[in-house]
Amino acid sequence: MTILFMEPLSRAWNRMKIALFRPFDIHKWFVVGFNAFLAGFMDASNGSGGWRGGKNGSFGEFIHFPGTAWIWLMDHPGWAIAILFGIVVGIAVVVVLAWASSRGVFMFLDSVVHDRVEIARPWREYRKEGNSLFVWRLLFGLVCIALFAGLVAWFFIQGAAIYDAGHSRAFPIALVVSLGFLALMFVLICGYISLFLKDFVAALMYKNRISAGEAWKIFMGLFAKHAFHFLGYGILLFLLMLVFVFVVIVAGLATCCIGWLLLVIPYIGTVVTLPFWYTLRAFGLEFLAQFGPEYNVFPVAAAPVSAAPAA
Numbered sequence: 001m002t003i004l005f006m007e008p009l010s011r012a013w014n015r016m017k018i019a020l021f022r023p024f025d026i027h028k029w030f031v032v033g034f035n036a037f038l039a040g041f042m043d044a045s046n047g048s049g050g051w052r053g054g055k056n057g058s059f060g061e062f063i064h065f066p067g068t069a070w071i072w073l074m075d076h077p078g079w080a081i082a083i084l085f086g087i088v089v090g091i092a093v094v095v096v097l098a099w100a101s102s103r104g105v106f107m108f109l110d111s112v113v114h115d116r117v118e119i120a121r122p123w124r125e126y127r128k129e130g131n132s133l134f135v136w137r138l139l140f141g142l143v144c145i146a147l148f149a150g151l152v153a154w155f156f157i158q159g160a161a162i163y164d165a166g167h168s169r170a171f172p173i174a175l176v177v178s179l180g181f182l183a184l185m186f187v188l189i190c191g192y193i194s195l196f197l198k199d200f201v202a203a204l205m206y207k208n209r210i211s212a213g214e215a216w217k218i219f220m221g222l223f224a225k226h227a228f229h230f231l232g233y234g235i236l237l238f239l240l241m242l243v244f245v246f247v248v249i250v251a252g253l254a255t256c257c258i259g260w261l262l263l264v265i266p267y268i269g270t271v272v273t274l275p276f277w278y279t280l281r282a283f284g285l286e287f288l289a290q291f292g293p294e295y296n297v298f299p300v301a302a303a304p305v306s307a308a309p310a311a
Contacts, residue, residue, distance in 0.1 A: 001291070003229045005236055008286035009279075015286075016279045019115050031119060032111045032278070033271035038104025040270070040277065041097055043198075066156050098137055103130035105198060109206045112281045113297055129205045136197070136212035144190050151186065155179050195234055196223070199284035207297045222291055233287055237280070244276055 020029065073080040106126035110116055196219065197212075204215040223230055252260040263269040270277065289296035 003226065003290055005232065005287070008290060009236075009283050011286045012279050012282035015112070015115075015282045016275050019112075020275055020278060025117075028117045029271055029274055031117045032108075033274045034119060034267065035104060035108040035111050035122075036274060036277045036281070037267045037270035038101055039108035039198075039281075041101040041104065043194075095138065098141070099131075099134045102134035102137060103127070105133060105202050106130055106206055108281060109203065109285075109297075112278060112285065113206070114299065126206070129202075129209065129211075132211040132213075133197075133202060133205065136216075140193065140197075147186065151179070151182055192231070192234055195237065196230065199233075199281075200230075200288055203285055203288055203297050204295070207295075222295070226291065233284075237283075240280070244273075248273075 020032075073083070103123055103126065106129055107119065107122040110118070110122040110126070116122075201212060201215045201219050204210070204218050205212060208215070208218075248259075248263065252258075252263075262272050285297050289298065293300075
């Protein structure tokens, strides 16, 4: 069995062109764009942070910050209650969005697989699969949060021990390297699991009308035989995202930042960039179909979409 990368990507590109440009229908863009927006709502994340050191006491203040913050909260119960309330509300909002997004995954799948322009029907039809995906994502998210919290706790505990032992003149390089390595491994593992869940496990759920757990069993059996191909798929997807970001930057500069203003508007940004997200969704399905008819999500009559001829 020969597993290709560019061939399924070319077929996905052709599917996108047929669906979105032959003919061009703005109503279809907004409907399918809504499904894509809902499906990817929980995927977007941003934020960065860093530590800046200068004076000898900076590391000590930073590494003891959790303890200092806890004492401050105990001395200001009003703020503690307000912060706790904000956290609870934030968690509730995230849970609701994750639930809706899980249903949206199957709505977008249905749009791509059958080239349909519908919202209400797939929302109702894939309720069971959407709820199963939501429960799995929720549990997976809790595990990731717990592991991340443990990693952060380890960093502060070890850092405080190093500082209290007298190493206060320089930032402990070994601790930073260890934290960076563990964080990188954590991000890679969680990222691949999330990618496989959305691109392949959800597709198997959609095709076989099964739960997330059952779909994971099928996928893991396939992954065990073709691990390097699926890892390569993730690398290619990362490279495609880099190209997409570069194009967005160039487009924003070429339009004097007007293009960026459209992209940052929720939903509108997804509609504007729909060809990219549509191609990526179709690419995952085309890639999975190479492993056999039991993994082909597309209708049999619609499966042979030929790649574009080389110029």
